Structure formats: structure tokens, C-alpha cells
Amino acid sequence: MPQAELVVVANRLPVDRIDGLDGAEGWRRSPGGLVTALEPVMRGANGAWVGWPGQADLELEPFDFEGTHLVPVPLSEDEVQLYYEGFSNDTIWPLYHDVIAVPRYRRVWWDAYVRVNRRFAEAAAAAAAEGGTVWVQDYQLQLVPKMLREARPDLTIGYFHHIPFPAYGLYSQLPWRRQVLEGLLGADVIGFQRVADAGNFARAVRRQLRYETKASGIRVPLPDGGSRVALAKAFPISIDTASYVELAQRPDVKARAAEIRESLGNPDKILLGVDRLDYTKGIRHRLKAYGELLEDGRLSVEHVTLVQVASPSRERVQAYMQLRDEIEQMVSRINGDRDTMGHSAIRYLHQGYPREEMVALFLAADVMLVTALRDGMNLVAKEYVATRNDNRGVLILSEFAGAADELGSALRVNPHDIDALKDTIVRAVEMPAAEQGRRMRALRRKVIEHDVAAWSRDFLDALADARRAKENEE
Ligand code: GDG
Numbered sequence: 001m002p003q004a005e006l007v008v009v010a011n012r013l014p015v016d017r018i019d020g021l022d023g024a025e026g027w028r029r030s031p032g033g034l035v036t037a038l039e040p041v042m043r044g045a046n047g048a049w050v051g052w053p054g055q056a057d058l059e060l061e062p063f064d065f066e067g068t069h070l071v072p073v074p075l076s077e078d079e080v081q082l083y084y085e086g087f088s089n090d091t092i093w094p095l096y097h098d099v100i101a102v103p104r105y106r107r108v109w110w111d112a113y114v115r116v117n118r119r120f121a122e123a124a125a126a127a128a129a130e131g132g133t134v135w136v137q138d139y140q141l142q143l144v145p146k147m148l149r150e151a152r153p154d155l156t157i158g159y160f161h162h163i164p165f166p167a168y169g170l171y172s173q174l175p176w177r178r179q180v181l182e183g184l185l186g187a188d189v190i191g192f193q194r195v196a197d198a199g200n201f202a203r204a205v206r207r208q209l210r211y212e213t214k215a216s217g218i219r220v221p222l223p224d225g226g227s228r229v230a231l232a233k234a235f236p237i238s239i240d241t242a243s244y245v246e247l248a249q250r251p252d253v254k255a256r257a258a259e260i261r262e263s264l265g266n267p268d269k270i271l272l273g274v275d276r277l278d279y280t281k282g283i284r285h286r287l288k289a290y291g292e293l294l295e296d297g298r299l300s301v302e303h304v305t306l307v308q309v310a311s312p313s314r315e316r317v318q319a320y321m322q323l324r325d326e327i328e329q330m331v332s333r334i335n336g337d338r339d340t341m342g343h344s345a346i347r348y349l350h351q352g353y354p355r356e357e358m359v360a361l362f363l364a365a366d367v368m369l370v371t372a373l374r375d376g377m378n379l380v381a382k383e384y385v386a387t388r389n390d391n392r393g394v395l396i397l398s399e400f401a402g403a404a405d406e407l408g409s410a411l412r413v414n415p416h417d418i419d420a421l422k423d424t425i426v427r428a429v430e431m432p433a434a435e436q437g438r439r440m441r442a443l444r445r446k447v448i449e450h451d452v453a454a455w456s457r458d459f460l461d462a463l464a465d466a467r468r469a470k471e472n473e474e
Contacts, residue, residue: 004048004069008038009120009144010137011084012114013051013070027065031355034137036240037452041460043067048127050120056080062127073114073123082112085317088140094319095174096139096163097280097374101319105175114143114374117183121147128155133463136187138162143179146186156467159187160235163376164402165197168204181205187222188466191459193376193402197432198232205232232468235459236406237377241451244386246358256356257363264364265343268303269429272365274380275372276313277350279323282371282398282415283310285331287346289421291334294345298426301343306369307361311352324350362387365429367394370401371415377402381410382447383424389439394428406450409442 014035015027023455029035041047048069053060056077063070075083095103121144124134135158136144145159161184171177181204184190192198202213212219216233247253264270272291275281290306293299310327315322331348338345353361362368368384378401385395385407397403397410404412413424 003132004046004127005129005132006042006045006047007050007124007128007132007134008042008047008052008137009124009134009141010034011052011140013053013072014038014049014068015053015065015070017053017055029066033268034237036243037456039066039068040453041456050123050127071123071127073120078269079112081316082109083116084140085314086153087113087125089314089317090319091174092139092142093163094279095170096166098164099173100373101279103173107175110176117141117143117160118143118147122153124148125151125155128152129294130154131467132156133158133460133467134138135160135459135463142188143183145190146183149186154461156470157187158189158191158463158466159184160191160237161197161376162193164194164199164239164374165192165204167200168207169368171200171204172208177204178208181208185209185211185218185230188230188470189462190230190232191462192232193234193236193241194405195234196374197402198234201232229469231329231462233462235455235462236402236450237379238447238450238455239379239382239386240453241382241386241447243388244359244383245256245389245448247356248363248387248389253356253360253365256360260360260364264305264307264347265306267343269305269366270364271304271306271367271369271425271429272361272384273306273308273310273369273371274361275310277310277320277324277327278313279319280372282373283308284323285373285415285418285421286369286371287327287330287334288426289418291330291338291344291419293422293425294334294338296422298422299429301338301345304429305344305347306363307347307349308411309349309351309353309358310363312350318414322338351466358383359387365393367396367425369425370395370403371413371421372398372401375401375403379403381407385440385443386447388440388444391437391444392433393440394431394436395439396424396428397444406446407443409439411439 016030018028019025050071052075053072059074060072090104095100128134131154133156145157205211205354216231217229219227220230221227331346334345362384370378370381381397381403395410398415411424413421
């Protein structure tokens with residue numbers, strides 16, 4: 001097996017299986033910023049990607065795909081339930097998103113999480129060249145950095161956390177809080193979305209492990225009595241901005257945007273929400289505010305329509321089934337109360353769409369609603385902005401999304417404050433073109449300057465610095 005200078009470890013491989021075919025021809029690159037950003041880096045560095053192929057009980061040999069060596073990690077049906085749906089998505093996800101839903105702490109889930117993390121660590125250890133670099137992605141794999149360091153002390157290890165890291169008062173609920181912190185501290189660089197997340201992490205380390213922290217550095221004691229410094233710092237993720245700008249310029253995509261407007265009955269204003277159907281995204285708060293505005297008569301279905309794309313997500317997890325029922329009940333109540341023969345209050349779509357269609361929707365939307373109750377970053381906010389080549393449109397952005405740190409020219413909102421959310425929606429609907437332009441230009445500057453390539457460069461540079469520091473010590 002070839003040894004890779006750079007190994008990415010993520011829960012999922014960057015490919016989706018196409019039904020009915022076998023082997024390398026049976027795969028398609030999955031859409032997504034991380035994959036796009038890392039592709040050139042992976043090619044250049046003779047890179048490998050370690051991850052689950054996305055189907056339970058699928059055992060595959062490593063294979064090459066578009067310049068990257070892919071190393072599949074198998075998961076049994078049981079492990080998908082315990083490690084992925086259980087510990088990752090029903091313990092860590094709700095706990096790290098400020099307990100919006102109640103986290104469930106189950107010891108069998110934790111046992112599976114440890115077991116599966118070890119399998120990923122072993123696969124990464126086998127794939128990496130002597131003195132190479134491994135970059136671990138996200139909350140499903142928090143124990144991998146430590147396991148990997150123990151197996152391969154020669155490696156430089158990075159970890160990026162895509163979701164929030166909660167305040168210590170919440171984090172301390174986790175029965176395995178020490179093991180998770182120690183797991184993460186196996187990395188040389190631990191990246192977070194926001195400065196506040198890195199701060200919460202450092203505080204948990206101080207309180208729980210009593211390690212010393214200074215600026216972004218955390219002094220981690222070594223068994224021989226010495227110590228090393230791990231860096232815990234914000235590296236806000238971004239999108240492949242250029243590809244969104246280009247898609248939004250394509251004549252067929254623009255024509256589709258016009259067609260969407262037309263088929264909604266040419267409303268004066270289209271409001272849009274695009275989210276995975278997840279309780280962190282504040283979809284219910286958004287519907288509540290919008291429904292009240294229609295009820296108060298401050299908005300009318302003759303003039304505005306809300307399009308809500310809620311793409312199916314984690315459908316076997318109880319909390320998600322319940323959320324879907326609640327949202328669908330709200331939507332049908334509002335539509336039942338407010339629709340006319342010619343106009344609908346909400347066009348609700350529980351479906352996933354190709355990227356072209358998403359961009360057409362962004363182009364058709366006058367107001368984009370991002371009302372997350374807690375969100376690591378929220379890429380949808382950045383994607384909307386990237387597509388607005390005409391500098392028109394209004395972004396309403398929750399202050400609880402990581403994107404709020406960079407996108408200061410959006411209309412900021414606290415989604416729990418329904419009255420404020422209502423006022424903000426009305427302000428967005430009525431915003432004069434000149435103000436839209438001023439704000440949108442500033443927003444666009446941010447996502448054009450700081451795209452996902454800049455993000456991965458910054459992170460990999462920090463890892464390269466860590467490696468040099470290590471070599472100097474030796
Ligand atoms: C996690 C963190 C952080 C959605 N529906 C469709 C579709 N999407 C695309 C969006 C966007 C992506 O999925 C969702 O990214 P978000 O950032 O909005 O949210 P999460 O999925 O929760 O992502 C988040 C992110 O990781 C990265 O670090 O920002 O905070 O929670 O790109 O456009 N894409 C297509 N069809 C759909 O129906 N094609």
C-alpha cells in the first residue's frame with residue numbers, strides 16, 4: 001500500500017456510491033466544500049482519505065479515485081446505530097449545540113464510539129508515511145488524535161471541529177468528559193470555527209485536566225515528565241466561493257431562477273430558508289415569526305412567499321422524527337389558515353436538490369433566513385452571499401451561527417426573540433436597494449477574500465509550523 005504524506009480522516013469518504021455498479025467506476029465525488037478544498041492539496045501531496053463508505057457492512061479494499069487514495073473503514077449496522085446515530089448524533093450533537101435537544105448518555109454508545117475511533121486511528125496509522133501529516137475531521141472522531149499519537153509519535157496531527165464547543169457548565173455533563181479532552185489533545189493543532197469555541201475548549205481543559213493554557217497554547221504533560229504545546233485556535237471554515245459565483249452567472253441557472261419566481265406566482269418578495277432538517281437550525285422559530293406576521297397583517301400572501309427547503313437528515317434518530325412532525329404541522333396550519341386559491345404562504349420542500357437548483361433558489365430569493373439556535377459556521381449564509389453577483393438581496397443571520405463573527409453586514413438577529421425576528425423580517429422585506437447593495441458588497445468581500453482554499457491553507461500552515469517546531473526540538 002502506498003504511504004501518504006497527507007492523510008485526511010473523516011467519518012465519510014469524499015465519494016458516494018452509484019447504485020448498480022461495482023469498484024472504482026461505481027463512485028462519484030460527493031458535493032461539498034471540504035472535498036473541493038482538499039482535492040488540489042491531496043493531489044499535490046500524494047494524499048489519502050480514510051473514511052466510512054456510507055453503507056453498513058460494506059467491506060472494500062482501498063482504491064484510487066481522481067488522484068486520491070481512498071481507504072474505506074467498514075461499519076456494521078450495529079455500529080452505525082451505536083457510534084454514529086447514537087453517540088455522535090444523539091449524545092455529542094445535542095450536547096455541543098447547547099442542549100437544544102436533550103443529549104442521551106448511553107454506555108453502549110460510548111463503547112462503540114471508542115471501538116470505531118480506534119479502527120479509524122489504525123487505518124490512518126497504516127496509511128501515513130513516516131513523518132507525515134494527518135488531519136482528522138469533526139466530532140465523530142474526537143478520540144482519534146490521541147490514539148494516533150500513541151501509535152505513531154512521528155506524525156504531525158491536526159483536528160478540525162466543525163460544530164460548536166459548548167461552555168464548560170454544559171460540557172461537564174458528559175460522563176466521558178476527560179477522555180474526550182485527552183483524545184482531542186493528542187493533536188498538535190485543534191481548530192475551531194469561532195474564537196469562543198476555542199475559548200470554551202481551553203477552559204474545559206483547565207477545569208477538568210488542570211493543564212496550563214497561554215494564549216492559544218495548551219501545555220500537555222508527557223509521561224517522561226516533560227511537556228509539549230498543543231495549539232487550540234479558531235480557523236473559520238468557508239466555501240468554494242468561485243464555483244458559486246460562476247454557477248450564479250450561468251444563463252440556464254439564471255433562467256431557472258426566473259422560472260422559480262414565475263411558478264410561485266411572481267410574488268413581490270421571496271423569502272428563503274435552506275437547512276438540513278435539524279433542531280439546531282431554528283426552523284420552528286422562523287415559521288412562528290412568519291406566521292405571526294401574516295396573522296398581524298404586516299405581511300400578506302399576495303405579496304410574499306416563504307420557500308423552505310428542509311433536506312432530509314438523520315431520519316432514524318427519534319429527535320429528528322419528532323422535529324419533522326412539528327415542522328410539518330406548523331407549515332400545514334399556517335398554509336391552511338393563510339393560503340388563497342392563487343397564493344401559498346409557505347412552499348415547503350422536504351427534499352434534497354442538485355447544487356444548480358440551490359443556486360437558482362438563492363438567486364430567486366430576496367431575503368435569506370438563517371435563524372440557527374446554534375451552528376458551528378452555517379455555510380448556507382456564505383453560499384447565498386456568494387451567488388448575489390448583482391449585490392441585491394438581504395441576509396438575516398442569527399448571532400448564534402459562527403458565520404455571524406465574519407458577516408457583520410448581515411441583519412443580525414436573536415432567533416429566540418420572536419418580536420425582534422418579526423421586525424427584522426419586515427425590515428429586510430422593505431429594505432431599499434441602496435442599503436441592500438451597501439451591505440451585500442461588504443458581505444461578498446468577506447466570502448471572496450476568505451474562501452475554503454484560504455481556510456485549508458491557514459490550517460495546513462499551522463500544522464507545518466507545528467511540525468517544524470517538533471523537528472527543532474529533536
Ligand atoms: C456542519 C455544521 C458548519 C443543504 N441542503 C441541500 C444542500 N445543502 C448544503 C448546503 C451547505 C451544506 O449542505 C450545509 O452546510 P451548513 O454549514 O449550512 O450546515 P451543516 O450541514 O449542519 O454542517 C455547520 C459545516 O458543518 C461546515 O463546517 O458550517 O455549522 O453544522 O453547503 O448548501 N446541498 C444540495 N442540496 C440540498 O438539498 N446540493
